[in-house]
Amino acid sequence: MGVFLRISSRMDYLIEKANWRDFVDLYRLEKVVFEQDAWPWFDLLIVLTFPGFVRLKAVHGDGGGMIGFVAGELRRGDGAGWIVTLGVLPEYRRKGIGQALLRQCERLLNSRRIRLCVRKSNLPALKLYQQEGYVVFTTWANYYHGGEDAFVLEKILPG
Numbered sequence: 001m002g003v004f005l006r007i008s009s010r011m012d013y014l015i016e017k018a019n020w021r022d023f024v025d026l027y028r029l030e031k032v033v034f035e036q037d038a039w040p041w042f043d044l045l046i047v048l049t050f051p052g053f054v055r056l057k058a059v060h061g062d063g064g065g066m067i068g069f070v071a072g073e074l075r076r077g078d079g080a081g082w083i084v085t086l087g088v089l090p091e092y093r094r095k096g097i098g099q100a101l102l103r104q105c106e107r108l109l110n111s112r113r114i115r116l117c118v119r120k121s122n123l124p125a126l127k128l129y130q131q132e133g134y135v136v137f138t139t140w141a142n143y144y145h146g147g148e149d150a151f152v153l154e155k156i157l158p159g
């Protein structure tokens with residue numbers, strides 16, 4: 001299992017490849033992080049088991065459980081790697097973990113074009129993505145529960 005060590009001035013944590021054994025931790029994290037937008041359990045199982053997904057978890061450097069998760073998928077139809085989910089537990093936010101998970105996932109997707117979608121009102125995520133070089137590619141109307149639109153963001157990595 002690959003381990004990507006991150007020691008920051010703000011906290012020590014590890015980024016590791018995730019697999020089906022992380023299902024229970026991911027299920028719990030998903031409920032806390034995404035609330036109404038939480039994926040059903042079978043979608044989480046798919047993301048942890050199907051080939052073609054990059055799945056990474058952040059774990060506390062002291063050996064605790066999962067504190068963050070990212071998954072990405074290469075979609076050959078549109079020639080882009082998609083970040084399909086990214087979340088960090090509330091008490092571990094603003095320590096660089098979301099950014100580190102995103103960067104590592106982008107790297108492993110190995111695609112020049114990366115896309116993702118985000119609620120238009122999700123300012124923390126929009127700030128992170130803007131800082132990481134994402135720009136608005138298009139909008140999907142009524143995409144989320146409650147009818148909120150999604151921004152589809154895109155980042156072109158240097159070739």
Ligand SMILES: CC(C)(COP(=O)(O)OP(=O)(O)OC[C@H]1O[C@@H](n2cnc3c(N)ncnc32)[C@H](O)[C@@H]1OP(=O)(O)O)[C@@H](O)C(=O)NCCC(=O)NCCS
Nearest residue numbers: 086087088093094095096097098099117118124125127128
């Ligand atoms: C979005 C999310 C993953 C960010 O994770 P995080 O670990 O807190 O992010 P980081 O600490 O790596 O932040 C990196 C930068 O993003 C920006 N940022 C992150 N959260 C922010 C906030 N609440 N307000 C303003 N800027 C923010 C800042 O520029 C930050 O750098 P700084 O802390 O040096 O100022 C986290 O807030 C989260 O899990 N949110 C709920 C789930 C979600 O919305 N996921 C995205 C769905 S598309």
